[in-house]
């Protein structure tokens with residue numbers, strides 16, 4: 001069992017981290033607001049002329065490959081270089097990597113920069129491990145979520161983690177697999193509805209970048225950001241129970257991002273195990 005008080009709560013985020021996000025325009029606004037709701041400061045820019053000044057202030061960076069273009073690819077590489085120069089933690093979200101060769105090329109190039117965290121849903125992370133993936137577009141497939149597929153993914157991520165010693169790998173889904181060096185954790189919070197509206201994975205990536213940006217260590221940042229988001233979903237379902245329309249669950253999950261952290265014992269709800 002994961003001991004819930006093993007890690008100090010990261011909230012309030014002090015100092016409030018500036019989180020530079022290069023992300024997709026589908027969920028850009030939701031991602032920016034989510035960073036604000038948990039106490040960070042988002043800035044969404046892809047104009048490389050901003051970067052050298054900006055990185056004097058940036059605490060964490062999110063690179064989400066959901067919407068690619070050649071210009072964006074260049075911006076992503078420059079942002080990662082600036083981040084390294086300034087010792088800024090980097091989160092890479094491999095959105096849609098199972099669905100096109102160019103996304104896989106970009107994902108592999110970004111991985112070679114040794115990001116702090118590399119994430120995706122289970123199908124996306126299978127692609128990164130060179131395992132067969134049934135992911136469709138930006139969504140994961142059920143076939144990639146059964147126990148034998150998860151075991152295979154665990155082994156694939158362990159092998160990647162042996163090569164990339166400074167990178168923590170996160171595969172999200174009904175259970176979330178976290179592999180960092182030789183440590184493996186399986187998290188179990190969340191609700192099914194979190195896979196029924198878009199951008200939940202994008203938000204989780206931004207929350208991780210915010211926690212890293214306020215100085216939280218790598219493994220606690222990943223475990224707490226995923227669990228916090230999923231507990232917000234659980235709270236939301238309780239609140240809207242009698243009106244369980246998907247957009248209401250979405251809205252209440254986002255409301256909970258600013259509310260749940262006011263409960264000092266929010267971590268008591270975390271479910272997970274070291275494997």
Ligand SMILES: Nc1ncnc2c1ncn2[C@@H]1O[C@H](COP(=O)(O)OP(=O)(O)OP(=O)(O)O)[C@@H](O)[C@H]1O
Pocket residue numbers: 095120121122138139140172173174175176189190191192193194195197198199200201202203204226229230
């Ligand atoms: N069936 C489920 N049960 C519980 N939690 C879930 C479920 N599906 C997803 N989640 C949670 O929702 C969050 C996003 O996971 P998901 O794997 O759907 O990301 P994603 O596919 O990258 O999302 P998106 O592309 O829409 O941004 C994670 O915190 C995950 O734990």
Ligand SMILES: Cc1ncsc1CCO
Pocket residue numbers: 024026027066067095096138198199201202
């Ligand atoms: C639907 C979609 N397409 C590209 S990015 C995105 C949002 C989920 O990440």
Ligand SMILES: [Mg+2]
Pocket residue numbers: 121138139140194195196200201
């Ligand atoms: Mg999803």
